[in-house]
């Protein structure tokens with residue numbers, strides 16, 4: 429049985445976390461976004477029009493002696509932010525850290541939306557959601573994690589995303605040195621293919637936890653912490669000068685003083701998002717006003733505990749026990 433670890437790098441303002449993978453023989457190195465909010469492993473490829481590639485590394489199945497076209501299979505995906513991509517499918521060897529899956533479905537892009545073309549550092553996505561929402565037709569394919577988990581000491585992976593510093597994804601083990609205190613466990617609802625859970629409540633600053641169920645997903649592919657409008661309004665009502673700025677598409681507020689912490693419950697534990705993490709990014713060159721790291725989940729249908737929430741914690745995505753574990757670090 430095996431375990432594995434791979435380092436992930438935060439981009440500016442931690443807008444996304446990018447992680448190296450290798451595909452094919454000889455290995456082709458790409459850097460992709462590990463996304464627990466989706467379940468397709470797709471990459472920029474030599475099958476795309478040259479105009480749609482601006483700096484990204486591409487997968488060339490013809491340059492891999494182990495690639496095998498999955499005849500008749502196609503994929504098409506649209507993400508929450510409206511970005512999209514599509515193409516066809518190869519089986520090939522995929523290696524992450526020291527873990528290798530010989531016949532992983534690698535979805536080669538033929539088309540990508542402008543958001544991907546305009547993101548030069550991101551060569552694709554590696555879905556870590558449940559395989560039930562993989563978009564390959566006619567036969568949905570397994571994620572890397574689903575394929576590798578039988579070889580792991582235990583069928584789980586952990587995230588240790590950091591603010592402006594390299595973090596890590598570990599597979600098959602919980603590193604006791606990576607967190608402090610106890611891990612708070614909560615059951616996962618994977619009926620929609622996501623790592624869904626329900627938080628029992630929240631608090632602003634040092635107040636006591638308010639009972640208010642928040643149903644959402646743990647999503648490494650979403651930058652911010654997206655919560656119900658009522659909670660977002662309650663939070664920003666305690667931030668001096670905060671206001672909803674429609675031109676920015678969210679709440680903005682003066683970058684100082686530091687806003688209050690945001691706390692959410694996980695079973696009988698709590699997770700604290702420090703106020704300085706809610707200061708997501710300045711919106712002006714004078715760094716006077718900042719865009720909030722907590723915004724509304726209106727229109728999505730559930731809340732999203734994205735990178736702003738995840739980077740405060742060490743999180744265990746346990747497929748064996750179908751549970752999420754959150755710990756301070």
Ligand SMILES: CSC[C@H](NC(=O)[C@H](Cc1ccccc1)NC(=O)N1CCOCC1)C(=O)N[C@@H](CC1CCCCC1)[C@@H](O)C(=O)OC(C)C
Pocket residue numbers: 443444461463464465466506507508509510511543547647648649650651652728732
């Ligand atoms: C309401 S959900 C929005 C979410 N997207 C995001 O959170 C994007 C991620 C991104 C980063 C860098 C460059 C391009 C895009 N960030 C974003 O919308 N930001 C606007 C606000 O300021 C912070 C950055 C999203 O669509 N997440 C995708 C993965 C994502 C990865 C990066 C490329 C685009 C797709 C996925 O997790 C998803 O669809 O989740 C579903 C369940 C909502």
